[in-house]
Amino acid sequence: MVELVEGPRMFNVKCGIVGCGVVAHNKYIPAVKKYAILEAVCDIREERARRTAEVWHIRSYYTDFTDMLEKADIDAVLILTGMDIHADQVVEAARMGKHILVQKPLATKLDKLREAVEAVEKARVKVLVEPNVQLNPIYLKASNIVEGIGSPYWFRAGFGRHPPSWGEHTFFSKEGGGPLFDLAVYEVSLLTFILGPAKSVTAIGRIxxxxxxxxxxxxLNHHLPESVSKSVWEIIASAPRTRRIRVEVEDNVMILMEMVNGAIGVVVSNYVTPREFARPPRVEVYGSTGFLDIPVHSSRNPVISGAVKIGGTVETISIDGASLGLVEHNGWFSWDYYEASVKHLLECIVTDREPLPSIRWGAHVSEILIRSLDSMRSGRSMDISYRF
Ligand SMILES: NC(=O)c1ccc[n+]([C@@H]2O[C@H](COP(=O)([O-])OP(=O)(O)OC[C@H]3O[C@@H](n4cnc5c(N)ncnc54)[C@H](O)[C@@H]3O)[C@@H](O)[C@H]2O)c1
Known part of the structure; x- marks a missing residue:
């Protein structure tokens, strides 16, 4: 029996986590322990589940998700498994009446997406679909001033980086992986937050x-005790890479998007940009009377700066990263959306409010990504049907 250590917490909500991988250890386990009660964890890898419970002093662990839902005394579950597994687990959790935080994307296939939305709407549980762009202070500022650029005509957004060095299934499998679901999801989320829904997509991609x-x-299993005091990204960065894999999914992708409001633009997303060339991601939106240049969720500089031109004057937007509560990691500052999301979901549960990144919005974003994959593989343009 592991020792149970509980600190001061804000919400009397009992949570479980499924998927004890990198993001769980780096972000969600500390956040849940800070604000609520982490009652149980689950991972199909028995050793990982057991060691996670030991290291973080969690009451119980499971290797089967259904088992955890049935046996653990939990009100909410955080789904942090591979990208193609999320939708099925959302359906199961919703049917069991659990509130849900699900990492992006909500689904990687349309039939699974529909099932997940139906199950959630029927169960009337609270669901927060990551990534949460709605609470990010930089994006909020951009969405408040976007009207000033007049009619939005076009945009470009992009995120090229080196590939993750872990998670073969999570990031490189044909149906569940790739930079489309892993990275483009951030820009697509931000663009739909600022410009409203997308009408259609056309995409190209290659391996x-x-x-x-x-x-x-x-x-990771062997180094889990270090994850309590050190970022798992750092632990893994210095690890030997000795396992060769085949990349099954397109690792170099571009999506052309047409928005309902008439703006058109491109989202670039890849795992093929060497670390030393990678530039901080940005979203630029150009309109009839101005433009917005928005820094996206990370920067090498503690002062996060972008630019806005409205009515003929170019102004630099500079926001002090530290005062925004951005966290530093390897010289990069980023908005900790993970912690903000956990806190927001818990607040919504106890006050009976709907989380800001709603299930319909999460479905719209996932559909954009799924249709982009279809477009990439069929050579056809695809319409988007989910609206938020
Ligand atoms: N790692 C990051 O920095 C990061 C950042 C943002 C978002 N995310 C997202 O978080 C999710 C997880 O990413 P990760 O990097 O932690 O991946 P990971 O591969 O390190 O962890 C996933 C874990 O889920 C477990 N798992 C898989 N199927 C399961 C099942 N059916 N039941 C129980 N456990 C199961 C795996 O054994 C593994 O331990 C992905 O959707 C990813 O896009 C990750």
């Missing part, structure tokens, strides 16, 4: 780097 060396799966 540019067909083989990669990853860190052994067991490496």
């Amino acid at each position: 540019s780097v067909p083989e990669l060396d990853l860190v052994e799966d067991d490496y």
Whole structure:
């Protein structure tokens, strides 16, 4: 029996986590323990589940999600598994009446997406679909002033980076992986927040780097005790990469988007940009009377700066990262949306409010990504039907 250590907390909500991988250890376990009660964890890898419970002093662990839902005394569950598994787990959790935080994307297939939305709407549970852009102070500022640029005509957004060095299934499998679901989701989310829904997408993609060396799966299990005091990204960055894998999914992607409001633009997303060339991601939106240049969720500089031109004057937007509560990681500052989301979901549960990134909005974003994949593989343009 592991020792149970509870600190001061704000919400009397009992939570479970499924998927004890990198993001769970880096972000969600500390956040849940800070604000609520982390009652149980679950991972199909028994050793990982058991060690996670030991290291973080969590009452119980499971290797089967259904088992955790049935046996653990939990009000809410955080779904942090591979991207193609989320929708099925949302359906199961909703049917069991659990409130849900689900990492992006909500689904990687349309039939699964529909099932997830139906199950949630029927169960009337609270669901927060990541990534939460609605609470980010930089994006909020952009959405408040976007009207000043007049009619939005076009935009460009992009995020090229090196590939993750872990998570073969999570990031490189054909149906569940790739930068489309993993990275483009951030820009697509932000663009739909600022410009409203998308009408159609056309995409191209290819596998540019067909083989990669990853860190052994067991490496994280053996280094879990360090995750209490050190970022798992750092632990893994220095690990030997000794396991060669084949990349099954397009790792170099571009989406052309047409928005309902008439703006058109491109979202670039890839895992093929060497670390030393990667530029901080941005979203630029150009309108009839001005433009917005928005820094996206990370920057090398503690002063987060973008630019806005409205009515003929160009102004630099500078926001002190520290005063925004941005966290530093390897010289990069970023908005900790993970912690903000956990706190927001808990607030919504106890005050009976709907989370801001709603299930319909999450479905719209997932549909954009799924239709982009369809477009990439069929060569056709695709309409988007979910609205928020
Ligand atoms: N790692 C990050 O920095 C990061 C950041 C933002 C978002 N995310 C998202 O979080 C999710 C998880 O990413 P990660 O990096 O932690 O991946 P990961 O591969 O490190 O962890 C996923 C975990 O889920 C477990 N799992 C898989 N199927 C399961 C099942 N059916 N039941 C129980 N456990 C199961 C795996 O064994 C693994 O431990 C993904 O959707 C990813 O896009 C990750």
